[in-house]
Amino acid sequence: MTEQPYPVEQPVHRAGAAVLVSGASFAGLATAYWMNRLGYRVTVVEVASGLRKGGTPVDIEGETIDMLTRMGMIDAVRAKALPPRGLEFKDAGDATVGTFDGYPDAAAAVDERYEIHRDDLLAILFASVEGAIEILFEQSIAQLEEMPDGVAVTFRDGSRADYALVFGCDGMRSNTRRLAFGPGEDFSYFMGGYFYIKVVPTTDLLPANLTQIFSVPGRTAMLNGYEDQTDIAFAFRADGEVDYGHRDRAQQRRMIHDHFDGLGWKVPAMLEHVDADDDFYFDKVNQIRMPAWSNGRVALVGDAGYCVSPVAGMGGSMAIIGAGRVADALQRHGVDHATAFREYHDKLRPFVEAVQEKAASDGMALLFPSSDAELAERDHQLREGTLAL
Ligand SMILES: Cc1cc2nc3c(=O)[nH]c(=O)nc-3n(C[C@H](O)[C@H](O)[C@H](O)COP(=O)(O)OP(=O)(O)OC[C@H]3O[C@@H](n4cnc5c(N)ncnc54)[C@H](O)[C@@H]3O)c2cc1C
CATH class of the missing domain: 3.50.50.60 (FAD/NAD(P)-binding domain)
Incomplete structure (x- = not known):
């Protein structure tokens, strides 16, 4: 052969x-x-x-x-x-608009889903x-x-x-x-928004093992509380892509201020962390x-x-x-x-x-409602228990 x-x-x-x-x-x-x-x-x-x-x-x-x-x-x-973390939707006065206890699904077998x-x-x-x-x-x-x-x-x-x-x-x-x-x-494929996240050591902004979300049309502020850290996140809607410097941290911080200054809930305390340093993630939602x-x-x-x-x-x-x-x-x-x-x-x-x-x-x-109508629909789903993440 x-x-x-x-x-x-x-x-x-x-x-x-x-x-x-x-x-x-x-x-x-x-x-x-x-x-x-x-x-x-x-x-x-x-x-x-x-x-x-x-x-x-x-x-x-x-x-x-x-x-x-x-x-x-x-x-x-x-x-x-x-x-597992609970999820609360808040209004400007910190009243709870609705909760969602499946984030991740606390009732599901823990072996089936993890967050790390x-x-x-x-x-x-x-x-x-x-x-x-x-x-x-x-x-x-x-x-x-x-x-x-x-x-x-x-x-x-x-x-x-x-x-x-x-x-x-x-x-x-x-x-x-x-x-x-x-x-x-x-x-x-631009999805019409920008996203900021900063991880800081534990804060007194919220308890551990909880996520809180506060939205007004076009703007969402979110906190994730853990035993060892707090995630501080902001997202805002934009009709088209904004021209900004990808390495210009000062400009990115200004963009967050431009969209969130003057809002209620815990936003002012969250913004203090934004000003602290350049160690954050910011990008278009894309x-x-x-x-x-x-x-x-x-x-x-x-x-x-x-x-x-x-x-x-x-x-x-x-x-x-x-x-x-x-x-x-x-x-x-x-x-x-x-x-x-x-x-x-x-x-x-x-x-x-x-x-x-x-x-x-x-x-x-759901996460970044753009209008009063979308926000009202989300709150309706929360009340009806039909919200799906
Ligand atoms: C610091 C950081 C924080 C993030 N935070 C979030 C978050 O909070 N929420 C979320 O949903 N997603 C986040 N992401 C994105 C998330 O990590 C990705 O969606 C996901 O992990 C997919 O991973 P990836 O490896 O494809 O891309 P990425 O995690 O984005 O990793 C890409 C890697 O390539 C490196 N890189 C870039 N350019 C070059 C180059 N020219 N030569 C060599 N290396 C290069 C980057 O430095 C990075 O390490 C984050 C990404 C980073 C880098």
Whole structure:
């Protein structure tokens, strides 16, 4: 029997082949985990000087639980799971307009749904790859050039290397997406608002294990209370995108003041925290909607390819699911990355679209009501007990 130059059954992956991941958050670390497990040599480049901390807790349910179980991380997640939180809707005088005690569903089996601080989940993911892969902070991709057998990458410090595959896991404003799909189109779907979140140590603004929301048409203030921290969040509606400096923290603070100064409830006390420092997250409420999530040997995972927005409350889960799904497809199709990437997209897309649609319609109306009518409808649903998050 003559030996074939290439076995019909190629190995799942070119053992030891190098892959590059851009971004070290949920999508990037989860993708790095799986690619390492598939036998690739993994390098992650992260533009920040360390893991980017902060943000509201991440919901872990459904397929995310399956993925974290397969990744051997579910026990670590359970150990850090937050207690169930009550949810109260407030008026300007702090009277309770309605409550919702299913956030997450306190009555459901605790095993079925968890909430975990964003930083805790990042730490768990980081620990799972630390030492097994290369992580380069303060580094990012400057140029991508597709070659017949790989991608030639030039980094911003001028260094160069070739990779079998490149994964763009660099968030809603993905650098990889811009390089691989062209600068002309950012695939943004603006949902009509802006979102601010700051995490501070425990405050006397509200008790632990409680979320409170105060809305007037077009503006929502939210507090999450935990035993060890308080999340202070603001969101405001805008008909069109506002031109502002993405790194101009003073301007972003001014935008919050412009929309919230003079409002009642606990807003004045919340605004004092806004003024304290530059350590906060501010961005447009936005989704990424693309016709495809890969181009050649470059594939996008998480917010880079299909950001569902903070309104969906599922960005972290989606990133972890996406990383597992792209790994499953590569496992099935081996070195045929084109088929693997197509399958990853085709199978995951219906789920992503359903989550995006729900967030853009019901989610926005519920969390950021834009008009008196939307606010009245939300309060009606609260009174009737028909509100669904
Ligand atoms: C600091 C922070 C706070 C957040 N807070 C919230 C929140 O409160 N609520 C919410 O719903 N969502 C929040 N998000 C978004 C949420 O984390 C994502 O929706 C979700 O986790 C999907 O993860 P991701 O890995 O796809 O994207 P992200 O979590 O956005 O991570 C992208 C990563 O890529 C890095 N990166 C960006 N550009 C480059 C580049 N050129 N080269 C290399 N690396 C790059 C970023 O520094 C970041 O680490 C936050 C994100 C960050 C970074």
